[in-house]
Amino acid sequence: MSRDTVSILDSIQPSEFATEADRFATKEAARRLLSRLETPFEQAWAITFENSGLISGLQLVQDLGIWTKWTEADKQSPGTARTLDELLGWANTSCEPNLLRRFLKQIAALYYIEEVGVDTWKPTPFSLAMGQKETYGGDVVKAGMDHAMPCGNNLPRFLAKNAYKEPLDIATFDNYRDVFGRDFFAFVQDHPEAGGSFQGVMAALTHYKMLWTDVYDTKPLVAGADLRKPLFVDVGGAQGLDTQRLLDRHPDLPSDVLFVEDLPEVVTTHGKEKLDDRIRKLAHDFFQPQPIVGARAYFFHAVPHDWPDADVARMFAEVKKVMTPGYSKLLVYEVIMPALGASHLAATLDLALMSCTSGLERTEEAWRGLLKECGFKVLGISRHPRALESVIEAEIE
Numbered sequence: 001m002s003r004d005t006v007s008i009l010d011s012i013q014p015s016e017f018a019t020e021a022d023r024f025a026t027k028e029a030a031r032r033l034l035s036r037l038e039t040p041f042e043q044a045w046a047i048t049f050e051n052s053g054l055i056s057g058l059q060l061v062q063d064l065g066i067w068t069k070w071t072e073a074d075k076q077s078p079g080t081a082r083t084l085d086e087l088l089g090w091a092n093t094s095c096e097p098n099l100l101r102r103f104l105k106q107i108a109a110l111y112y113i114e115e116v117g118v119d120t121w122k123p124t125p126f127s128l129a130m131g132q133k134e135t136y137g138g139d140v141v142k143a144g145m146d147h148a149m150p151c152g153n154n155l156p157r158f159l160a161k162n163a164y165k166e167p168l169d170i171a172t173f174d175n176y177r178d179v180f181g182r183d184f185f186a187f188v189q190d191h192p193e194a195g196g197s198f199q200g201v202m203a204a205l206t207h208y209k210m211l212w213t214d215v216y217d218t219k220p221l222v223a224g225a226d227l228r229k230p231l232f233v234d235v236g237g238a239q240g241l242d243t244q245r246l247l248d249r250h251p252d253l254p255s256d257v258l259f260v261e262d263l264p265e266v267v268t269t270h271g272k273e274k275l276d277d278r279i280r281k282l283a284h285d286f287f288q289p290q291p292i293v294g295a296r297a298y299f300f301h302a303v304p305h306d307w308p309d310a311d312v313a314r315m316f317a318e319v320k321k322v323m324t325p326g327y328s329k330l331l332v333y334e335v336i337m338p339a340l341g342a343s344h345l346a347a348t349l350d351l352a353l354m355s356c357t358s359g360l361e362r363t364e365e366a367w368r369g370l371l372k373e374c375g376f377k378v379l380g381i382s383r384h385p386r387a388l389e390s391v392i393e394a395e396i397e
C-alpha cells in the first residue's frame with residue numbers, strides 16, 4: 001500500500017495537467033500533504049536550517065557563475081549529468097572541490113538538482129532557471145539574501161522593542177532602517193546590486209502573476225480615450241511590462257500615448273525587458289508633481305502596497321492634480337486581502353512589505369476608505385478567481 005502510494009506520487013509530472021489551474025491545485029494539495037506527513041521537528045528544521053543552508057548554497061553556486069554555464073551547456077546537450085570536476089571547471093574563480101561538493105550534496109538532497117552517481121548530478125528545471133537571466137530565478141534568491149532574510153531576522157526583535165505596534169510610519173518606525181540605517185527605497189537607490197535584485201523579483205512576480213489585461217477589460221478604457229492626449233501612465237512601472245501588455249492587447253496604439261515612470265536608476269540601470277519603441281520611459285518621483293497631464297488612466301501596480309496610508313495619499317494627490325474629472329481614471333492593480341483564506345503568496349507579500357518597506361496588503365474596506373479619503377470614488381473592482389490581484393477603477397469624486 002505504502003509502496004504503491006510512493007510510486008504514484010513519484011510518477012506525477014507537471015506535463016500531465018490540462019491547465020495551469022489544475023497544476024496549481026495539485027501543488028497546493030501536495031503542500032497540505034507534506035504538512036500532514038512531516039513531524040513538527042521536520043517542519044521546524046526545514047523552515048530554518050534546511051532553508052538557510054540551501055539559500056547559501058544556491059547563492060554560492062551563482063556567485064561562482066556555475067548555474068549560468070550549466071544552463072548554457074545544457075542547451076547543447078539537454079539533461080546530461082555533470083561531474084564535480086566539470087562544474088568546478090565552469091567556476092569563474094578557484095574553489096576547493098570539497099567546499100562545492102558539500103553545498104551540492106544539500107542542494108541535491110532537497111531535489112533542486114538530481115544526484116545520479118558519486119559526485120555527479122543532473123540539472124532540474126529549477127537549476128536551469130537559476131542560470132537563465134530571463135527567468136529572474138537568480139534575482140529572487142539574491143533578493144532573499146539582500147533584503148528578505150536580514151529583515152525577517154530582525155523583525156521579531158524590532159517589533160518587541162516597539163511594543164508590538166504595527167509598523168506604519170516609515171519616517172519614525174521602520175524595520176528596514178533598523179537593519180540598514182535607511183528606508184528601503186532610499187537604500188536601493190545608492191546600492192545598485194541590492195536595487196537590481198529587487199527589480200528582478202518585481203519582474204519575476206509580474207511574469208508569474210496574471211496579466212492585468214486579463215483581469216480588467218481595457219476595451220472601454222481605450223474606446224473612450226482621445227488618442228491625441230496621453231492614454232496610460234504606469235506610475236512606479238519598473239520595467240514597463242504592464243504597459244507592454246496594454247499595447248499587446250491594443251497593437252494599433254500610436255506613439256507618445258504610453259508612459260512608464262520610475263526612479264532614475266530604475267529607468268537607466270535596471271531595464272532588462274525589451275519594450276515596444278512606442279512606450280516612453282520617464283524618470284519621475286511620484287511624490288513630485290506629475291508631468292503627464294490629463295491622461296486617460298494613471299495606473300499603479302503593486303506600488304501603494306509598498307507604503308503606509310499617509311504616503312499613498314501623497315502619491316495619489318499628485319495624480320489627482322493632473323487628472324481630468326469625468327475622463328481620467330485611477331487604476332490600482334493590487335492585492336485585496338480577504339477576511340478568510342488569504343493565499344500564502346498574498347500573506348507572504350504582506351509580511352515582506354511589513355518587514356522591508358512598512359507597507360501592507362489592504363482589505364477591500366481599507367482600499368475604499370483610503371480612496372475616499374483621497375477624494376476618489378470607486379467605479380468598480382475587477383477580479384479574477386485565479387488572480388492574486390484585482391483592478392480597482394476610480395475617478396475623482
Ligand SMILES: C[S@@+](CC[C@H](N)C(=O)[O-])C[C@H]1O[C@@H](n2cnc3c(N)ncnc32)[C@H](O)[C@@H]1O
Binds near residue numbers: 206266285301
Ligand atoms: C513593488 S515595485 C512595483 C513595480 C511595477 N509596478 C510592477 O508591478 O512590477 C514598486 C516600484 O515603485 C518604484 N518607486 C519607489 N519609490 C518611487 C518614487 N518615489 N517614485 C517613483 N517610483 C518609485 C520602485 O522603484 C519600484 O519599481
